[in-house]
Amino acid sequence: MDDLTFRKRIYANPHDNAQDIIDACNDDKAKAKFKCEMKKFDAKLNSALNIKVPDNLAERILLSQSMDTQKSPKKHTKVYLALAASILFCVGIVSTRMGLGNSFDTVGEYALAHNAAEIVHSHDDNHYSLQQLNTKLSGYGAQFINAFPKVSFAGTCYFGRIKSLHMVIQGDKYPVTIFLIPKESGLEQTPYFSDQNYNGESIEVNDNQLLIITHKDDPNKSWAKELSQSFQWTTF
Amino acid sequence: MGNFFRPTRVSLSMKTKQMKYEALVRAYSDDLYRYGVWLCRDPHVAEDLVQETFLRAWRSLESLKDQGAAKAWLITILRRENARRFERKQFDLVDIEDTFVPDTISVGSEQEVENHLLRRKITELEPEYREPLMLQVIGGFSGEEISGILELNKNTVMTRLFRARNQLKEALEAKEQYRGIENG
Numbered sequence A: 001m002d003d004l005t006f007r008k009r010i011y012a013n014p015h016d017n018a019q020d021i022i023d024a025c026n027d028d029k030a031k032a033k034f035k036c037e038m039k040k041f042d043a044k045l046n047s048a049l050n051i052k053v054p055d056n057l058a059e060r061i062l063l064s065q066s067m068d069t070q071k072s073p074k075k076h077t078k079v080y081l082a083l084a085a086s087i088l089f090c091v092g093i094v095s096t097r098m099g100l101g102n103s104f105d106t107v108g109e110y111a112l113a114h115n116a117a118e119i120v121h122s123h124d125d126n127h128y129s130l131q132q133l134n135t136k137l138s139g140y141g142a143q144f145i146n147a148f149p150k151v152s153f154a155g156t157c158y159f160g161r162i163k164s165l166h167m168v169i170q171g172d173k174y175p176v177t178i179f180l181i182p183k184e185s186g187l188e189q190t191p192y193f194s195d196q197n198y199n200g201e202s203i204e205v206n207d208n209q210l211l212i213i214t215h216k217d218d219p220n221k222s223w224a225k226e227l228s229q230s231f232q233w234t235t236f
Numbered sequence B: 001m002g003n004f005f006r007p008t009r010v011s012l013s014m015k016t017k018q019m020k021y022e023a024l025v026r027a028y029s030d031d032l033y034r035y036g037v038w039l040c041r042d043p044h045v046a047e048d049l050v051q052e053t054f055l056r057a058w059r060s061l062e063s064l065k066d067q068g069a070a071k072a073w074l075i076t077i078l079r080r081e082n083a084r085r086f087e088r089k090q091f092d093l094v095d096i097e098d099t100f101v102p103d104t105i106s107v108g109s110e111q112e113v114e115n116h117l118l119r120r121k122i123t124e125l126e127p128e129y130r131e132p133l134m135l136q137v138i139g140g141f142s143g144e145e146i147s148g149i150l151e152l153n154k155n156t157v158m159t160r161l162f163r164a165r166n167q168l169k170e171a172l173e174a175k176e177q178y179r180g181i182e183n184g
Helices: A003-012 A019-027 A029-049 A057-071 A078-098 A107-117 A119-123 A130-138 A223-230 B007-040 B043-059 B067-088 B109-124 B127-137 B143-150 B154-183
Strands: A142-144 A151-159 A162-170 A175-182 A192-194 A198-205 A208-215 A231-233
Touching: A003 A019, A003 A029, A003 B154, A019 A029, A029 B109, A029 B127, A029 B154, A057 A107, A057 B007, A057 B043, A107 A119, A107 A151, A107 A175, A107 A192, A107 A198, A107 A208, A119 A151, A119 A162, A119 A175, A130 A142, A130 A151, A151 A175, A151 B043, A175 A223, A198 A223, A208 A223, A223 A231, B007 B043, B007 B067, B007 B127, B043 B067, B067 B143, B109 B154, B127 B143, B127 B154, B143 B154
Parallel strands: none
Antiparallel strands: A142 A231, A151 A162, A162 A175, A175 A208, A192 A198, A198 A208
16 A cells, blocks of 8 residues: 555544555554554544533433423323313413413422522532623623622523523522523513422513522521622613 | 223333433433534533434434434434524524633643644634544544535545544644744
8 A cells, every 4th residue: 555545544544444554554664653643643632622511411401301291291092182182282372372381380480490400500619700700691681790799600501492591609508599581481470489498589670580599598588689789780 | 992092002112212312312412512512612502502402302213213323313413403503593692702612621731732722723624624523533433424424425524534634733743843943
């Protein structure tokens, strides 16, 4: 095999183990060396491409799928099919009117379920600069002013199909979860909501809802007030 | 009526589908995300793309007959979703960095410098060279599989792979040479 063909083949695939490549390497030490170098280069390439994957990516994908499945449960029989079709028809009308289809009635219920599903973020320990946080907040017409709280996680998440911002703030004893979502989420809004462990409060600002979820045992009972004061809102 | 109600069979096939789907998500979501980041050069968009890809995969899981082709099937869905993003035009993004160079899993500092340079060069590669390389290195696909995914002739794929590696290697060697002069 001539040198140029060999090099082209190895550049295209350093792990080419076809018989003619093996023979060429056995016949010519320089070729074997070149192949070895290119394999090393590929290892470097592999390392450079090995981007960090967000934590719990698989879990979040499975969560979206289970929510998607809840929207259109599998029909078991023809009898049930007819029944389910008529129920779905009604659900369809209602959910279309509300702009969202899922099994949650209120924003609060959804927020608590979301919080529980992604509870792992409450132990995250990321550091963000004021500027980084404000870039994320800018899409919602909000920004933190100077005395901003310690945010340990901030990322985009979805309320059904509605893009929202998910943040975790480290309090003295318990983390506090914040969701910032557009007001027109299609779900019913309730000012207060709770489950066994968490209390939630919903504050409406401009075109957004600020949902603040705190642990029931958190001694600080004025989180909602403090946090809503650390935001500055711009009107579009 | 006995034949009419078949709940056991139905719920079993649903369970099988769910198991198959979970296995796919766990096996391929990381690689799909990495591929997505290099495809659209934005980690947030990449995550959305992967979410959308798997939702579509769930809805048409029945069409996947050959388990061995699962990864190529998912990559094809992801590429289609990415193309759709351009058709829609206004994909509501908040924070796009102009020169995005993603973080990799942390390694030693010397390696990190080299990685950073390589990553920058990879983002600078023409997409037609970058994509087959990503499919080969991240996806582990063969030349034939890449030509199937990209709908290109295999020779074209091999030439692009050759050019992509050639450009990257030259860039890295130029840097080493420069460093030599600087130190000498």
